[in-house]
Amino acid sequence: MRTRHTVLVFSGLDPSGGAGISADIEAIGAMSAHALPVVTALTVQDNDNVFAVNPVDANILRRQAEVLIDKIAISAVKIGIVGNRANAQAIAEIISRLRKRQPDLPVVLDTVLASGHGDALSEDHPNHTLRPLLGLATLVAPNLIEAERLCEGIQTVEAQAQALMSSGAKHVLIKGGHGAEDHDVVNRWITEGEGHAWTWQRLPGAFHGSGCTLASAVAGLLAQGRPMREALTRAQQYAHKALETSYHIAPGQRIPNRHVGMGE
Amino acid sequence: MRTRHTVLVFSGLDPSGGAGISADIEAIGAMSAHALPVVTALTVQDNDNVFAVNPVDANILRRQAEVLIDKIAISAVKIGIVGNRANAQAIAEIISRLRKRQPDLPVVLDTVLASGHGDALSEDHPNHTLRPLLGLATLVAPNLIEAERLCEGIQTVEAQAQALMSSGAKHVLIKGGHGAEDHDVVNRWITEGEGHAWTWQRLPGAFHGSGCTLASAVAGLLAQGRPMREALTRAQQYAHKALETSYHIAPGQRIPNRHVGMGE
Numbered sequence: 001m002r003t004r005h006t007v008l009v010f011s012g013l014d015p016s017g018g019a020g021i022s023a024d025i026e027a028i029g030a031m032s033a034h035a036l037p038v039v040t041a042l043t044v045q046d047n048d049n050v051f052a053v054n055p056v057d058a059n060i061l062r063r064q065a066e067v068l069i070d071k072i073a074i075s076a077v078k079i080g081i082v083g084n085r086a087n088a089q090a091i092a093e094i095i096s097r098l099r100k101r102q103p104d105l106p107v108v109l110d111t112v113l114a115s116g117h118g119d120a121l122s123e124d125h126p127n128h129t130l131r132p133l134l135g136l137a138t139l140v141a142p143n144l145i146e147a148e149r150l151c152e153g154i155q156t157v158e159a160q161a162q163a164l165m166s167s168g169a170k171h172v173l174i175k176g177g178h179g180a181e182d183h184d185v186v187n188r189w190i191t192e193g194e195g196h197a198w199t200w201q202r203l204p205g206a207f208h209g210s211g212c213t214l215a216s217a218v219a220g221l222l223a224q225g226r227p228m229r230e231a232l233t234r235a236q237q238y239a240h241k242a243l244e245t246s247y248h249i250a251p252g253q254r255i256p257n258r259h260v261g262m263g264e
Numbered sequence: 265m266r267t268r269h270t271v272l273v274f275s276g277l278d279p280s281g282g283a284g285i286s287a288d289i290e291a292i293g294a295m296s297a298h299a300l301p302v303v304t305a306l307t308v309q310d311n312d313n314v315f316a317v318n319p320v321d322a323n324i325l326r327r328q329a330e331v332l333i334d335k336i337a338i339s340a341v342k343i344g345i346v347g348n349r350a351n352a353q354a355i356a357e358i359i360s361r362l363r364k365r366q367p368d369l370p371v372v373l374d375t376v377l378a379s380g381h382g383d384a385l386s387e388d389h390p391n392h393t394l395r396p397l398l399g400l401a402t403l404v405a406p407n408l409i410e411a412e413r414l415c416e417g418i419q420t421v422e423a424q425a426q427a428l429m430s431s432g433a434k435h436v437l438i439k440g441g442h443g444a445e446d447h448d449v450v451n452r453w454i455t456e457g458e459g460h461a462w463t464w465q466r467l468p469g470a471f472h473g474s475g476c477t478l479a480s481a482v483a484g485l486l487a488q489g490r491p492m493r494e495a496l497t498r499a500q501q502y503a504h505k506a507l508e509t510s511y512h513i514a515p516g517q518r519i520p521n522r523h524v525g526m527g528e
Contacts, residue, residue, distance in 0.1 A: 002511040004519070006281075013277075015328040016336070017270075017289065017299050025286050026293060029523055034513050035281050039306060042320065044327050046335040052327065056306065060318050063308050064279040071310040072280070072514040247266040249298050250336040255268070259293055 004034040005223040006072055008065065008098075009216070010091050011080035012041040012053070012112075012121065018208030018255045020080060024216040026258035028078075030238065031220030036072065038064045040091075041083035043121070047208045048252040053121055055083030058090045065094045074098055076106040076223035078216055079137075081121045085129050092132040099136070106222035109137040109169070110215035111146045126150065135168030139228070141215050143175040161190035171228055173218075177210060189232055196229065198236055203243050208253035214239040268298040269487040270336055272329065272362075273480070274355050275344035276305040276317070276376075276385065282472030282519045284344060288480040290522035292342075294502065295484030300336065302328045304355075305347035307385070311472045312516040317385055319347030322354045329358045338362055340370040340487035342480055343401075345385045349393050356396040363400070370486035373401040373433070374479035375410045390414065399432030403492070405479045407439040425454035435492055437482075441474060453496055460493065462500055467507050472517040478503040 007028050014020035021037045028035040038061055044052040068074070077095055082088045098105050113126045122129055126149060134140060142150055142164075144157070151160040161172040176186040185200045217235035222228070242256035249255055271292050278284035285301045292299040302325055308316040332338070341359055346352045362369050377390045386393055390413060398404060406414055406428075408421070415424040425436040440450040449464045481499035486492070506520035513519055 002509070002521075004511045004513060006513050013301065013303055015300055015302050015332055017301055021285075022289050022299065022301060025281065025289050029290060032523075034511070034519060035286065036279055036513075037277065037281055037286060038279050039277055039303065042303060042324050042328070044324070044331050046331050048335075051331055054321075054324050057318075060306050060308070063316065064306070067308050067310050067315055068279055071312075071516075245266070247268045247298070249268060249270050249300075252335075255298060257266075 004032065005075035006034045006036050007076045007078050007216070007219045007223050008036045008038065008068060008074045009078045010038050010040050010061070010082065011078070011212070012043050012083065013039045014043055014045055014209070016045055016047045016208060016249070018047050018253065019212045020209070023209040023212035023256070023258065024078060024080065027213045027216035027238070028220040030258055031217050033075070033220035033223045036068050040087050041081055047250055047255065050121065053083065055087060058086040061087055062090045062094070069094065069098060074105065076108065076219045078108045078110070078219035079133060080110050080212055081112045082129060082133070083122065088129045088132055092136060095136050106138045106219065107136050108215050108219040108222065109133055109140045110211060111140060111142040111150060112211065113146050113149055131167070134164065137169040138222070139171040139173060139218065140164050140169040141173040141175060141211070141218070143178045143211060145178050147174050157188055158190065161188070165192070173232060175211065175214070187236060191228070198233070200236065200240055206253045207243055207246055207256055209256055210239065210243055213242055213256045213258055268296065269339035270298045270300050271340045271342050271483045271487050272300045272302065272332060272338045273342045274302050274304050274325070274346065275342070275476070276307050276347065277303045278307055278309055278473070280309055280311045280472060280513070282311050282517065283476045284473070287473040287476035287520070287522065288342060288344065291477045291480035291502070292484040294522055295481050297339070297484035297487045300332050304351050305345055311514055311519065314385065317347065319351060322350040325351055326354045326358070333358065333362060338369065340372065340483045342372045342374070342483035343397060344374050344476055345376045346393060346397070347386065352393045352396055356400060359400045370402045370483070371400055372479050372483040372486065373397055373404045374475060375404060375406040375414060376475065377410050377413055395431070398428065401433040402486070403435040403437060403482065404428050404433040405437040405439060405475070405482070407442045407475060409442050411438050421452055422454065425452070429456070437496060439475065439478070451500060455492070462497070464500065464504055470517045471507055471510055471520055473520055474503065474507055477506055477520045477522055
C-alpha cells in the first residue's frame with residue numbers, strides 16, 4: 001500500500017501559478033511528499049507584479065487546518081505569506097497543537113515579505129506578523145533583503161542569523177539570489193555548531209517563485225525524515241534545475257519548471 | 265526560449281490536496297501546460313468529507329482574472345466548482361471577453377455538483393448556477409449522477425447528452441466512474457456527428473479528485489491544440505495511470521498520483 005508523507009502548507013494563492021501555493025504543491029509533489037494547501041491570502045498578480053493581497057478570514061483558515069489535523073498525520077509544516085497577524089496567530093496555535101503530540105515536527109518558515117519585484121505581501125509590519133512564528137521555526141529561510149528587514153540595524157549575515165536563532169529558529173538559510181554578486185549565488189546555512197555555504201552559478205533573467213520552490217522542497221524532504229544538511233543540499237539541486245529549465249508564459253519573469261527531477 | 269501554453273482555471277481549493285486546484289495544477293503541469301489558478305471557493309474538507317464551502321467574493325475573482333488576461337495569452341479555460349451564481353456570472357463574462365479575440369478558445373466545464381462522497385459543493389441549485397456556463401462550454405464532463413441532476417426527467421445518457429448540447433455545449437463526456445457496472449467504467453463522448461465510448465477496468469477502492477484530474481488533463485491538451493478525440497484519449501490514459509498508482513495520506517479515499525507520465 002503506497003502512502004505519502006504530508007506537508008501542511010500555509011501560503012498565498014498566486015493566480016499566475018509561479019509562486020505561492022502552486023510552487024508549494026508542485027515542489028512538494030516533486031519530492032514525493034503530498035501538500036495539504038491552506039490558503040492565507042488571495043493575491044492579485046501576474047508573473048511580474050503584485051496588485052493586491054486579500055487575506056483570508058482566520059476562522060476559515062483555522063477550520064480548514066483543524067479538519068486536516070484531526071484525520072491526517074502531518075509530517076512537516078511549511079509557511080509562506082500569512083496575510084495578516086490574525087492568520088499568523090492561528091497558524092502558531094495549530095503548530096503548537098501539533099507539537100504537543102510531535103515535539104520534533106519540522107516547520108519551515110519562508111519569510112516572504114515582498115514579491116521578486118518588490119511589492120509588499122502583508123498588511124502588517126513583518127516583524128510583528130512573523131514574531132509568533134519565528135519561535136516555532138525549525139528552519140527560517142530569508143533572502144538577503146528579508147534578513148536585513150527582519151533584523152533592522154544588524155549588518156552582517158552571521159549576526160542576522162544569530163539574531164533569528166535568538167528569536168527561536170533552530171536553523172537559518174540566508175539565500176543570496178537577490179544579492180550583489182554578479183556571477184554566483186551564495187546560500188548560507190547557519191545553525192548551532194554546524195553550517196555550510198553553497199555557491200551556485202547565477203542564471204540570467206528573473207524568476208517568479210524561486211524562493212517558494214526551494215523552501216517547499218526542503219519541507220518535502222524533512223517530512224520524509226531527511227537530515228537538514230541533506231534536505232538543504234537536495235532541495236537546492238532541485239530548485240537550481242527548475243530554474244535552469246524554467247519557461248515563459250508571458251514577457252517578464254520566467255516560471256521555474258518544477259516538474260524536473262520527480263520522484264525518488 | 266521555452267514557453268508553455270496556459271490554462272486559466274476557476275476551481276475550488278481543497279485543503280486535502282486531492283481534488284480542486286491541486287488536481288488542476290498537477291494534471292495541467294503533467295500535460296506540459298501551465299495552470300493559472302483562480303480560486304472560486306475555499307472548502308473545508310479532508311480526503312473523505314466536505315464540511316463547508318466558502319465562496320470567494322466575485323470581485324476578487326474578477327480582478328484576478330482580469331490582471332491575468334491583460335498580460336498573459338490564455339490557451340484554454342477549465343472550470344470546476346464555481347461556489348455561487350455571482351462567481352458563475354463573473355466567469356462567463358471573462359470567457360466572453362476572451363472569446364472576442366479568440367473565438368475558438370477551448371472551455372472545459374467539469375460540472376462538479378458534489379464530492380466523491382456526495383457532499384454538496386455549491387450554495388445554489390446547479391441548474392441555475394451552471395446555465396450561463398453551459399452555453400460557453402467546448403466540453404462539458406459530468407459523471408452519470410451529475411448528468412441526471414443536470415437533465416432532470418431525462419432518462420438515457422444519449423438524451424442527456426443531447427440536452428446538454430441543446431444548452432450550447434459542443435462536446436459531452438459522460439463519465440461512468442460512479443455507475444453501476446461492477447468491473448468496467450465506460451466513459452461516453454457524444455458530439456455532433458461523432459463520438460466514442462472508452463471502457464476502463466474499474467479499480468478497487470475510492471479516489472479523491474479523479475474527475476478533476478481527467479478534466480484538467482483534457483484542458484491541458486486542448487490548450488496545446490490537440491484535437492478533442494486525441495485529448496480525451498490521452499487524458500483518460502493519464503488519469504487511469506494516476507489512479508493505478510494512487511497513494512494514501514490517511515484512511516479512506518486515495519489520492520491520484522498525478523506525477524506519473526510527466527512531460528511530452
